[in-house]
Amino acid sequence: MNVEQLLNAMTPEVYERLNYAIETGRWLDGTPITKEQRDSCMQAVMLYQSKHNHEAQHMSVAAGGEVAFKSKAELKKQFSDNEADILRVKVED
Template sequence: MDTERLLDAMTPEAYEKLTYAVETGRWPDGTKLSKEQRDSCMQAVMLYQSKHNVEAQHMTVAAGGEISFKSKSELKRQFQMSENDIVKVKLSDQ
């Protein structure tokens, strides 16, 4: 299968399963990947990201195939919580 046909056939669900496999070294059912399988999965994930990843996170392949890096300060701004994001819980004495 050529690259374009692979990318056209890959669903977001398949991408998530491949990403899980690359990150953990196992398929979602727990079966361990061989080195060749992991390498192939990683290539497929990077190809998918190069076509679909319009909002790349730190160290990913952005749409168009460009590798995207975010600085520490950019990541802090992205994940910084505001006062409104914090849920305050009062614990009752038991």
Template structure:
């Protein structure tokens, strides 16, 4: 199959099914992926992501083919983790008080 044919045939739903199969090692019907199928599926996922992934997750291929790394702050925001407020009170001592 040519690359353009593959990309035209792969809908977001097909991409998700392939992604899930690669993650769990099984096709939706329960059949195990062979190593060759896993490799081909991963390549297809990366090609699809490099073309259409405009909102790349951490450590995934973004549109344009670049690997997307998110900062710690971006990941916390994505997962809804709020930073605790900085304490208002700081203990201060003069040098002779220590």
């Protein structure tokens, strides 16, 4: 399978499953992934991001294959813009 075939076959659901496996070191059923599987998953995720990631996060692969970096100021602004979405709970002793 060539790169274009792989990208055309990958759905957003497959991307999310591969990303989960990379982040947790386990498949959805709890089975650990091997180093070789992790490496292959990471390559597939990066390829998928290079084609579909139009809102790249800090240090991710953006659409077009470029690695996207956000400065500390950009990240602070992004998080402060979304601060209204955060539910704050006061815990009393």
